[in-house]
Amino acid sequence: MLTSNRKTYFNQPDEQGHFGPYGGVFVAETLMQALEELRQNYEKYLHDNDFLAELDADLTHYVGRPSPLYHAERWSRELDGAQIYLKREDLNHTGAHKVNNTIGQALLAKRMGKTRIIAETGAGQHGVATATVAARLGLECVVYMGAVDIVRQEANVYRMRLLGAEVRAVESGSKTLKDALNEAMRDWVTNIDDTFYIIGTVAGPHPYPAMVRDFQAIIGREARQQVQQQAGRLPDALVACVGGGSNAIGLFYPFLDDEAVAIYGVEAAGDGLETGNHAAPLCAGRPGVLHGNRTYLMEDDDGQIIETHSISAGLDYPGVGPEHAWLKDCGRAQYVAVTDNEALAAFHALTRIEGIIPALESSHALAYAAKLAPTLEREQIILVNLSGRGDKDIHTVAALEGIEI
Amino acid sequence: MSRIAATFKSLRAQSRKALIPYITAGDPKPGITVSVMHAMVEAGADIIELGIPFSDPMADGPVIQRASERALIHHTSLRDVLKMVQEFRVDNAQTPVVLMGYLNPIEVMGYEAFAAAAAEAGVDAALTVDIPPEEAGELLSALNRHALNAIFLIAPTTVGSRIETICKVASGFVYYVSLKGVTGASHLDIAGVEQKLDEIRRTTDLPIGVGFGIKDAATAAAVSKVADAVVVGSALVSRVEALADQPDAIAPALARLLAEMRRAMDAQSQS
Numbered sequence A: 001m002l003t004s005n006r007k008t009y010f011n012q013p014d015e016q017g018h019f020g021p022y023g024g025v026f027v028a029e030t031l032m033q034a035l036e037e038l039r040q041n042y043e044k045y046l047h048d049n050d051f052l053a054e055l056d057a058d059l060t061h062y063v064g065r066p067s068p069l070y071h072a073e074r075w076s077r078e079l080d081g082a083q084i085y086l087k088r089e090d091l092n093h094t095g096a097h098k099v100n101n102t103i104g105q106a107l108l109a110k111r112m113g114k115t116r117i118i119a120e121t122g123a124g125q126h127g128v129a130t131a132t133v134a135a136r137l138g139l140e141c142v143v144y145m146g147a148v149d150i151v152r153q154e155a156n157v158y159r160m161r162l163l164g165a166e167v168r169a170v171e172s173g174s175k176t177l178k179d180a181l182n183e184a185m186r187d188w189v190t191n192i193d194d195t196f197y198i199i200g201t202v203a204g205p206h207p208y209p210a211m212v213r214d215f216q217a218i219i220g221r222e223a224r225q226q227v228q229q230q231a232g233r234l235p236d237a238l239v240a241c242v243g244g245g246s247n248a249i250g251l252f253y254p255f256l257d258d259e260a261v262a263i264y265g266v267e268a269a270g271d272g273l274e275t276g277n278h279a280a281p282l283c284a285g286r287p288g289v290l291h292g293n294r295t296y297l298m299e300d301d302d303g304q305i306i307e308t309h310s311i312s313a314g315l316d317y318p319g320v321g322p323e324h325a326w327l328k329d330c331g332r333a334q335y336v337a338v339t340d341n342e343a344l345a346a347f348h349a350l351t352r353i354e355g356i357i358p359a360l361e362s363s364h365a366l367a368y369a370a371k372l373a374p375t376l377e378r379e380q381i382i383l384v385n386l387s388g389r390g391d392k393d394i395h396t397v398a399a400l401e402g403i404e405i
Numbered sequence B: 001m002s003r004i005a006a007t008f009k010s011l012r013a014q015s016r017k018a019l020i021p022y023i024t025a026g027d028p029k030p031g032i033t034v035s036v037m038h039a040m041v042e043a044g045a046d047i048i049e050l051g052i053p054f055s056d057p058m059a060d061g062p063v064i065q066r067a068s069e070r071a072l073i074h075h076t077s078l079r080d081v082l083k084m085v086q087e088f089r090v091d092n093a094q095t096p097v098v099l100m101g102y103l104n105p106i107e108v109m110g111y112e113a114f115a116a117a118a119a120e121a122g123v124d125a126a127l128t129v130d131i132p133p134e135e136a137g138e139l140l141s142a143l144n145r146h147a148l149n150a151i152f153l154i155a156p157t158t159v160g161s162r163i164e165t166i167c168k169v170a171s172g173f174v175y176y177v178s179l180k181g182v183t184g185a186s187h188l189d190i191a192g193v194e195q196k197l198d199e200i201r202r203t204t205d206l207p208i209g210v211g212f213g214i215k216d217a218a219t220a221a222a223v224s225k226v227a228d229a230v231v232v233g234s235a236l237v238s239r240v241e242a243l244a245d246q247p248d249a250i251a252p253a254l255a256r257l258l259a260e261m262r263r264a265m266d267a268q269s270q271s
């Protein structure tokens, strides 16, 4: 037990899911009972040895964990600054960190006797990761996806269908990730008895932000051990991209009490923060209530949620997990933003210099690391979460170069 | 006595049940809302529920989602909605108005500023869909300071201990959501509703309104047999949608449907 006079970041959220003033449960009464049932089961299985052993075995033999920590020596040399280490979540089964969470929640669904899985997806990565585990567990699966995103991420839509999931196009609102989340909530309210809603990031009402964090924290636990084995010490800085914030909190969480480790979350600045066309609620938004929790949002003066822009569908979300809102306010983490163009430059750099094609989401983290590295000494260490691989994005990148694949 | 309590008291004296129509303010354009409110009162509405448009109406089905979208094309804001109520009050001093919506527009205005402005405009109560009692402390104090009622939802899935929690902070009336789902769904089970209302009545003396799934005179009459108030939303809003390009036809069309419901409900209470 940590003594009460020692400062710790591990005691959040409180019973009702609050991270300081953020988080909580802001949903219609129709969902309260389902959330309570989920909270009780999550708290029970989090400490259940059978459950944890099954999760561990799946992460090892199905996902391929632990994922490597890779010292990007050539790129570090080129940047002429700190040593960059990449946590290779791109090498997980299905190609991103998302599966760490979907495996956990799907096993929980099974224990709770649910036979039907629903999910929302933006880039399609979470949808694919959900369809994958649903296929493996023999569960019915419906994925909600904004009509705009369906066009942007055709290949992932087809992947989900191959896996046996039904992909439902969401035509309401801005037809993107936030609307897919609304629609999944509506489905859940309607089919509450047999359905488990697998949220893909650390957003939503309690217990989702805490539960998804706990499933993703395997990233940081492994990385903390690996970097000590390989470099003999903790890193000087952590860098991860922030959409809803799940890969970021997964890396950050186990390091929160290591105060000497600087923490940077990288949001999507889109065309530039000054243009208003971005997806950076922590850098340029303000607190409000959406999707079941209080957090930083992109909203107008009337409290309406505004449309976001990012080249990467996975970062195109107007909210952010409440724990990040809290970490920002208490100063433990810093949140910065990089533009579409900066992310693209990093995408190409890593591909050409290290032979690793990163996801456009992860390219935002890489772009910030590339800015940070030259400001540090050569023996310092930056640990970047390479949250996913870029195969899904090659159409987007090719189209920008006028090439149709 | 609050306008809402007075309304239920006088209805009870006549053995009648309350008819509560819902429309989204500003749908399909802001200019018609006040005249539609008056027409609904003339057709027999006892209380009006006025929806505050929101970009992300998570608990609503497609019909009411699209109503918000239509209203937001004209940027109908919470301040605009309050102005509509103020204008309605010029000619109507007795019909209670309940604002129904999501928390974020209220949060942005500030709870105290909202409650003060709402009371000033002549609003009687607020039903904030996405704030359960556990999170509602500050909002409730602001509403109380300005003598506004706080309406809360109870769902089929709400267990006994939560019913108590909700009824402790609710005022005006409680709103029982008659089915598992979003607004506009249509599988209504009257026997199931009656059973749950009995359970709620063991906890509170507040009147109970029932909404979700009431689409015509027959369902309105059936629900009025077991509830104190009948809330009609999507059935009205889908008529607004159908007539969106003939706004002048909207008030008479809604009035017709409400008058049919009124007659069926009153016939039911006399039988």
Ligand SMILES: Cc1ncc(COP(=O)(O)O)c(C=O)c1O
Residues within 6 Å of the ligand: A096, A097, A122, A123, A124, A125, A126, A200, A201, A202, A241, A242, A243, A244, A245, A246, A247, A248, A313, A314, A315, A359, A361, A362, A387, A388, A389
């Ligand atoms: C590869 C990858 N990284 C990051 C994200 C952003 O999500 P989060 O911020 O929850 O990690 C996504 C979302 O789809 C993704 O696919």
